[in-house]
Amino acid sequence: MVVGDIATGTEVVVIGAGPGGYVAAIRAAQLGLDTTLIEKDAYGGTCLNYGCIPSKALVTASDVAHAAREAEEMGIHADPAVDMKGMVSWKDGVVDQLTSGVEKLCKANGVNLVEGTAEFADENKVRVAHGGDGQGSESIEFEHAIVSTGSRPVQIPNFEFDGEYVLSSRDALALDTLPESLVVVGAGYIGMELGTVFAKLGTDVTVVEMLDSALPGYEDDVARIVRDRAEELGIEFHFGEAAKDWERSGDGITVRTEDGDGTVSEFGAEKVLVAVGRTPVTDTVNLEAAGVETDERGFVPTDDRARTNVEHVYAIGDVAGEPMLAHKAMKEGQVAAEVIAGEPSALDYQSVPAAVFTDPEIGTVGMTEAEADEAGFEPVVGQMPMRASGRALTMNESDGFVRIVADGPSGFVLGAQVVAPEASELIAELTLAVEMGATLEDVAATIHVHPTLSEAVMEAAENAEGQAIHTLNR
Template sequence: MSSYDVIVIGSGPGGYVCAIRCAQLGLKTACVEGNETLGGTCLNIGCIPSKALLHATHQLHEAEHNFAKMGLKGKSPSVDWAQMQAYKDDVIAQNTKGIEFLFKKNKIDWLKGWGSIPEAGKVKVGDEVHEAKNIVIASGSVPAGLPGVEIDEKTVVTSTGALSLSKPPKTMVVIGGGVIGLEMGSVYARLGAEVTVVEYLDRITPGMDMETTRQFQKILGKQGINFVLGAAVSSAKPSKGKAKVTYTLRKDDSEHELDADAVLVATGRKSFTDGLGLAEAGVEMTDRGQVKTDHFATSVRGIYAIGDATTGPMLAHKAEDEGMAVAEILAGKQGHVNYGVIPAVIYTHPEVATVGQTEELLKDEGRAYKVGKFSFMGNGRAKANFAADGFVKILADKETDRILGASIIGPMAGDLIHEICVAMEFGAAAQDLALTCHAHPTYSEAVREAALACGDGAIHA
């Protein structure tokens, strides 16, 4: 029987980061993973492969729509779907092998197999039982289904099947107007598919700043993506390589049908804890099937949980932060996550990134605030690169000028948001950003201009 200071169950972003940090802090660490490769959903069938396809298809879009404008003449490239899939798979392999290298470098044991917790202090993997002073549950999440929707991962697919369709469809229905649906819908729209997004709510990207949402939907509409909002899907059935989606418009209870070559079910994700034996071990769960925690600790002493297995936004970087925090706690240090400064990004083109409060939340709180906004149309770099759609929007306290939140829709938004994250982490005012020199010409100047707009006004507006 092997004995460890920490056994982490799951090797996704939360799990592998937690394991590495534990090892760095001198704890004897093992990580349980039953899949053939490390990295969890994110590296194998989520964040990384989807970004590979988004990158490849964005290059296609640039060649088809912008190259000639810059004097780059020639025949538009054709799509070799098999080669694009091979590129995606190579990206996955490079990343997963990188995690395996880091495990070896940090002397972390990979316990290959599916784990369960027969009792506190013990983890069973296959026929072997290992002892651990502490156990960290980082088992992640899986796609959530819908009643009446028959998923076969060939024609009616989750995000997993959408990454490796046998060929790009001519028509696609995306059920759900959130991050996954819009990203993968963008991929196939660029490949020539007629994409229709069917969303239950009267808006896409729920929880995002409403002004940003409206602009985002308008831009996606110009890219050829169609939207049916306020629609409840009652069924989606595959048949002979096609699929039929039935939905009801909530405003008038009228029933409609859509035929498609492929249907992507992107209605969110749910925590995955099946087979861990948590109920038998006495671990309390929430009503939604998530592990209940208090500062990462479960109801059972010595058992912790992080990431998608718990409550909160299902984001890889949130899981990573929690993994590092738990490792610090187990090593006798102070572990902390600032949940008020966790960015969220949609990797379409343009990208969309948010952090902190939205106008809607501030209004609900009755908090006095001011808005600084700057359009990328006023940014020289963005105009030169055919990327002037969108804006930077900063929300600051009306009296103190402290930054409360931000939304960016535009080029490199997922990178630009972190300047604001760092500012918020240090409690900065909008004026602090406004007084910071930004290199010219860069997209980041738009952030400074938005900060200036919180005061006396932007320069280039």
């Protein structure tokens, strides 16, 4: 028997329980709004279940194995065996702990949780189809809606994901046996992170990229350090080549690429990972029924209060456009909830940091020197090489640098680029500096613990002022 359609109502409906959605729902409930959160898959969304958290778990595990294997210089001799099934089981345990925690937090804050697939029926109603035979559906009328449906991996022609030979990032993170060889299509942050993980675990990795460099969008000297390190790990790069097609070959596959001159190359491997970017999931919620507009790429344009062209419908996270980052989604979720509650909240994207969990890591925030110059500032730059950092040397991780960009006349910090061990942590101090309008003097005058990696931030600020002690001043 099929259960009939049930009608309910709520003040705020949130579609999608990823980082943006669950944060928006919790914040709205904290502000006294009757809030309903709808999720069709798993609480925490792609980030917690299939992206950020599982990938960083494997990054850490592969680092442990690689560090033990490469520690002879420190007088440590080891050859660790990698139990991929055990590693994935540990990773899944971390994911389960966090996703169950999200569900508990939502319930503890009074959020109504609904499982199912939602789509707009009109501008004030969504219909939710519940999974399973006989589960029926329900209609939920709302005063305000927040769309947080996230993104999915981009598929390219002739490389449809099958989970066996052609892998998405989600597939790659679920492998319980280590492939002997892997072709990675795409040298962006996802391809570089996962390529590094598998290389450290012992897989022969080949990266093909249609552009002429790895990590496009990052400055050359930043990307070059990461690429050089990847090559030391045995990763082979082929730039200027687009993935053309593939076929079964013996126990594995052959991937064919084509360069700008039409020359075709072949690469044999056990599997191929396609990591060429992500696209917003805005085609499943019937936005047209609510009158919500999307752009030519499928993103939902929003203002600085996360509002769409329909004033009471909001969009946050990956569906709202670049940068497609979980922490950006969380902030947008908070702002959307606060705006709905009548709070004077708005978004300011000048200090959104980004990180890439390669080896070494990359962390950036704000403007580069070129961007500052183009914006009309008179930039001054300070830099501290990690080879001059005592702590980096004691970690045997001395590749990279901390760079700080500031406005010369005022001293205000405009941005920073870090390529170093723990860059994802080091960038936090520099993000705060940009956010609060700190000056070079503020950063340089702050006493940092010795010996730490964070001293490099202080030294970079001092270098920009021409008074660094532990590196030559420019």
